[in-house]
Amino acid sequence: ACGDGGGAGDYGVAVGEAPPELTMVVRNDVDTFDPMLTAAENGATQMYEAIYDTLVRRDLSTGEYTSGMADSWDVSIDRIDFQLKADLTCSDGTPLQPSDIAASIERLADPDTGSVYTGRVFGAGGVSEIVADDEADTLSVEVNDPHSDLLDGMRSAFIVCPAGLADTEALATEPQGSGPYRLVESNRGTSYTLERWDSPAVEDLTDLPERITMRVVTADATRANLFETGQADLVSVVGRDARRLEESGGTPIRGEAAQSDALVFNQRPGFAAEDENVRRAIAHALDSEAYTNAASFGVGEPIDTAYTPNLDCYDADNGALKPQFDMDAARAALEDAGYGPGGETLRLRLVGYDNQNSGPDYVADTLRQLGIEVEVRNGTLAQAAGIIYGESEPWDIFVFPLISAAPNPYPLVTKMSSNLGEGGSYNFGRVRNDEYDDLTSRAPGATGDERCELWSAAEASLLERVDLVPLMWSIASYYGDGLEFEAEYRTVDLRSIRTTGE
Amino acid sequence: MNDVILRVEDLTISTSGRDDPPPVRGVDFTVRRGEIVGIVGESGSGKTLTSLGIARLLPHGLSLDATTLEFDGHDLIGGSDRELRRLLGTQMAMVFQDPMSSLNPARKIGKQMVEAVREHRGLSKSAARELAVRSLEDVYITEPEKRLWQYPHELSGGMRQRVMIAMGLMSEPSLIVADEPTTALDVTVQAQVMQLLCDLNDRSGSAVLLISHNISLLSEVCDRIIVMFRGRIVEDLTTSKLLAGPDHPYTQALMRAVPDLATDRTKALETIADTEFDLEEPARA
Amino acid sequence: MTDVHPDHDGTDVRGDQRRRGTTRQMVRAFLSSPTGILSGLVLAALAVLVVMGPNGFGSAAVVSDLGRASEGPSEDFVAGTDALGRDILTRTLAATRTSILYATLAVLIAMVAGALIGGLLAAAGPRVRRIGGGVIDTMMGFGDILLAVVVIAIVGVGSQGAILAIAVAFTPNFARFTYSLVDSVMVRDYMAAAKVIGVGRSGISRRYVGRNVADSMAIVTFTAIAEGIMAMSALSFLGLGVQSPTFDWGQMLTDGVRNFYLNPYAALVPAALILVTGLAVGLFGDALARAVNPVLWSERPSLFAGRLGGRRPLVGKDVMGPGAAVETEGNRP
Amino acid sequence: MKWRMFLRARLARLAYVLTAITVLTFLMVHLAPGDPARLVAGMDADDNAVEVARQNLGLDRSLPAQFVSYVGGLFRGDLGTSFATRQPVTAEIAQKIGPTMELALIGMVLILLVGIPLGLLGAVSTRKGGRTFEVLFSSGTGAMAAIPQYLVATFLAFLFAVTWQIFPVAGAGAISAAILPAVAIAVRPAAAIARLVRVRTLEVLETPYVRTARSKRLPAWKLYGWHVFPNAITTMLAMGGVLFASLIGGAVIVEQVFARPGLGTALVNGVLLGDYPVVQGIVLLLGFSVVLVNALVDILLGVVDPRTMEAGR
Amino acid sequence: MLELKAIDVTYPGPPPFTAVRHVDLTVASGTTVGLVGESGSGKSTIARAAIGLTPVTSGTVTLDGKDVTNPRGRTLRELRRTAQLVFQDPYASLNPRMEIAMAVQEAVSVASGERIGSAHCVRRATELLDRTGVPRAAMIRYPHQLSGGQLQRVSIARALATEATMLILDEVTASLDVSVQARILNLLRELQRDLDISMLYISHDLSVVRYLTDHLYVMRHGEIVEEGSSDVVFGSPQHEYTRTLLAAVPTMGGNRWRSRREHASVPPLSEEAERAAPVTPPADSVEAPTPVPRGTR
């Protein structure tokens, strides 16, 4: 369908079936095909979804966990027992035994691997035991601390085949997975071609396109151009070019992020934002809607809570706890902090992330209206990370793109709590919110209604102390040429793509 | 066949868009076949421009006007382009003032030499080369075959000048216009070049129009000498007349201004002051 | 002394009269070129904008109005608004100061550094010259942008980084230019003559090297500012240029280019200013070159330096020479 | 003999320039602010992950030790491993060099095809007294040189890829995909070349040897082709190294607009991500090619104009 | 006054080239000495060596009895106060960015220690320019605004401004018109008479040398082949080369070629004359290659 005539949406199959061939454009390149070591977002994740398999999956339309490599599973608060499918095979044809899967998970759990996902998947305490039984096709994972989101974590535990584990260096360029697709052609930085193979793990092969070309284009406008000129079937646009596509008749499918873009502060001793009044003043000065316009040109949605509506413990009422947009209140709070007229001038260093368009500029602009001197430092996510984690460059405010694949509140804990990591090293803002620490240490172990109550209270404590100022619910617009599908912020569910015949 | 190879009547060369008087004004002269004619005059009197005008090679920005400009019986002003090309390409040869820069530095001597005859006489490559070798021999250049493969910068000034002459001679022209061909050279080399020119004139009957500052030199070589001053011809006289005593005071002064080996050392040289010659118009504003 | 008639018209040989004459001639030479006048006017207008700066436009350039963000061209906003609802036209005009000043600063640093390096190299021994020349050639081989990017890798992103990067990137060019300029002056006969007369080191460097090099340097520096603006804007495009709240044409153009499909004016307005500045600076430089070089004041006819002699490039050995001048006593002015 | 000396001098230059570049690029990693290990480990990493990353990168060893192993690697053709992709830098470069070279080559052809004839035309018409053309020429080339490349690129994409859809919007591989980016990077250098050729041609046209050639009454194409052009071209050849640089530099920018992979993009990303081995490798490679191009140009100049070889000593 | 004893000058290579070999040359006080010879024979090299512009490899240079071989510092300054070199091309040897009065003032200032523009400098410069016949109106002009003859006068005035009593004139009239040449020659004679200066006059033009000089040196291939009082050398040349040289000088009404032409048969160039113009030029006498500026912006 690559612009070769036929017109829009003509994939040569009946309406409602998966298109046999598909050209997708992803927003950034795969950094490495080692899914445990990746730092990238959309491009890589989308690719792993196709190439690697996971034990469980989640249906985006229903929110239900569905079968992956495991047919069934038995979840407790600190342990899962999986019953695996028989005769699993790697895409290179070698059989995949439960012990191989266990080895892959162990690598993920091993702190020496240096994976970012270790804590998120297994919780603060780490893994205590992984047991595989090749005869019975079972696998069990047990963690040290109770972790109610363990099952969800397993969604992002991509299983690497033995060939990959044997040579982790080669894994960087040659994926070794058991997912439904094989990488048949790779032009780094430009395009990748994936081909479906007869994986025994896939129930219905016709649900998936036979061949997917993934092109990498970082510029929003260019992705939009590719779509407009019919050179791509499925693109995502995160910025203002969405408006152009809509004007020319495209209807976007929303890929919602879990957790909101928010302002976070450097609360280390000696920094201005250590003072709650300063944080409050800043929070009062910011209008979520205005920020959303500046940062996403209206594609995202303004939000006042840290948890987004697609999160399982979302509580809209917590929004009232966030200081509301009110410049007078902001001025008052600032004066309480000893700045402003009569007091000294407040100087702040703002770190922004270049995907947030004019968002950081908006924040800076507004704060300047309060008489605060703001210096902006926009960079890539990696640069921003270098600043906020490193001790070499001072910073005060960070516009934090909290985008998580997990639809639960746990990922936020790693940023806001002092419980995790040595000396709170995850907690880059050195937030000292004892209430939050306490609540979040209990929440992962709780079940039923209590779980969400605890999480909700934890969110409330952050908002009350203004440790976090939620601003926007990030949403990526996906446009399909005569296609419908389910999407998250970072990925499109390949199994859900269907032609619409429009 | 006409006895006169070059006839110039009322030749004026003017600069475009300037109020200055034209650098060459109303020049008349003729050159007969086989004749050696010299042009002498102070610097800037229009000698070079006259010669370029005759060859229709005036630099950009100058325009030419004449009642008659005839070469070998062909009208150089009205004649057809094609005809003139061939005529001037074969029948008139130019040897310029500065041998150091008159040859293309980026082209081998051989190629530069043969291109005119190949163009106008359609000679084959080998025939043209042979001719070039013979021509180099004619100007007493040693190892002519080797020279063809050399670049101009590999030759001495005197050799380059001889190459220039040899190049002009290849098509056996009826007129050689040589503009100060020896100014940059040693007296000994100058003597060789002069000998060559005379030699050729003798052998193939080419007429020579020789331009020089050096009136003594011209007096040794030429049959006739034209004296130019401020863009005009002030006197056109035979060499014997010159030696016997020219009529025009400028020519007389010119002869006295140049010391020769016999000049009286105790006397100051005579010089030519600007005001001395009252031509109709004052020189330059 | 029979034939020499010095016209004793009582002219004095003193300094001020001389200087006045020189200035007058320069001005006259400058005014004789229409392009020079035109570009001069454009530059004057730009200078006004530089002086005004962002604050000269009141709040229009800096204060955001999110209610009217990302609008297309309208009566209120001739070129539309940016993502924070600021008028693009006003903002572009307001950005003139930063754009020109930063580029100028970078170019000046490069000029000083390059002149020093080039001058020292030209005065150094053959070995140093060869090695230095090789390094400069190679640095030049990298080109402005690449060098600047590499510098930014070291010094970090931001206005200072960008200025420094452009300065470093331009330095080899200036060094090379100064080097060949000084070198061409050094080998000239008048240098030997000056030495023979016994002119001291400082006299040589001021009156000989200095005077013969200064105007070409000044003009090249001047024209390099346009290049500097371009290079700055390229850095902005790569995300390595000046950072908010500072804004320059490059930033605006970059933003405009990203928004090209929705509001092309957002790109075209700053592009037009960059273009106009570049052209004006170039033409002005040409006119200036003619004005300050006494050799070009009056284009005198001569066979090989005729009308074209005046249009030699301002590079290399021919800067000072009038070509093969046909000099005659009869040509006395 | 002449050639041998000439080549020896070139090789010596190659050696010391490369040494200088190697030391400089190596120091770059250590002069740069920030912690590469942190950058590699990513946003969500804790101290442990960072430490692991540091060890993996070999950044925990002493500076001289690192330098020795870096230089040792160079001799084995090993430029290190990319921080971001964990791939050998050589592999990384091998993947990116193709598209960039393609762009540079097409760009070069365009520059020559447009710049030289335009310059010659400019010279000829100036000589004929075409004042209007002269003004057009100088303002035209001036404008061409004063428009930022990314605007040109975007504009070309807008017209030819989006509006008329003659060329693909983005990508690499097919030649057609390289045309627009090549045009975009060729515009400025072509203008520069045109100006240079014009000025130089005008100079050459006034030389005595062209007058000599005119006196032979050769047809125009021979006069220009044999006498004017070879002499006018030397200046342009001497610009070869710089031309190459401007193409690569242009590629950095244009590659972004057309979403082409290439050395330029890789370099900028390397800088932005702090992926210094890649930056180091690319800088080294470019330095090498620049020195090589300069040497080639010198040799070519020696062929076209044999006098330069003697001056080159 | 000026005495060169057994000087050798070798230009450093590669390959090194010995341009002048064992040259002895004396210029007696108040006299004019001529130096002639073929192109590239080392005449200019001698001039430059005498003035300390080119280092002498061996031998001594004395000026007024003082040793000024390869002078430095004080010696150099003193040497330059006594001896001056005037170059062939007056245009090239004047700073194009300096008005000619300034150029002369500068020389005065070097000699007197007074500031440029001081009353003394102005007066003396004006005086010298008047003396050499440069019109007053021309004094505030730049070199390119003057004619070649005027410029050559400025050069001479500048040399005199240093209060030099020894002038080395290297082909000073080669680029000038005959009538201008005559004026310069007259000026030189006049200056010599009035100021009692000594001159070393280097030229190709034997007629001029004959007219101007008392004593003559003939050079070839870096060596002096003949020396003697002008009258003697011109009258009865001893060396073969001198004879060739003299024979080649065109004389008014001399009819070497014309007569031959009239008598038809022209013998080819003699072997000897061919050797006089070497087929292979000395390595460096070829035109200096123009370095092409690389990467000019």
Ligand SMILES: Nc1ncnc2c1ncn2[C@@H]1O[C@H](COP(=O)(O)OP(=O)(O)OP(=O)(O)O)[C@@H](O)[C@H]1O
């Ligand atoms: N291209 C030109 N444009 C305008 N005027 C010119 C041009 N070339 C020469 N002239 C002027 O024409 C006059 C005659 O010049 P020409 O070169 O013919 O003199 P000449 O007698 O050959 O002098 P010389 O002995 O110095 O060669 C001079 O005043 C010169 O300035």
Ligand SMILES: Nc1ncnc2c1ncn2[C@@H]1O[C@H](COP(=O)(O)OP(=O)(O)OP(=O)(O)O)[C@@H](O)[C@H]1O
């Ligand atoms: N700087 C230099 N380096 C090397 N060789 C040189 C240098 N200057 C001159 N020569 C060589 O020294 C020889 C003598 O040169 P010089 O200039 O003294 O000759 P000349 O007699 O003045 O010649 P001309 O009559 O042409 O002026 C020549 O062969 C020349 O090539």
Ligand SMILES: [Mg+2]
């Ligand atoms: Mg002439």
Ligand SMILES: [Mg+2]
């Ligand atoms: Mg000499």
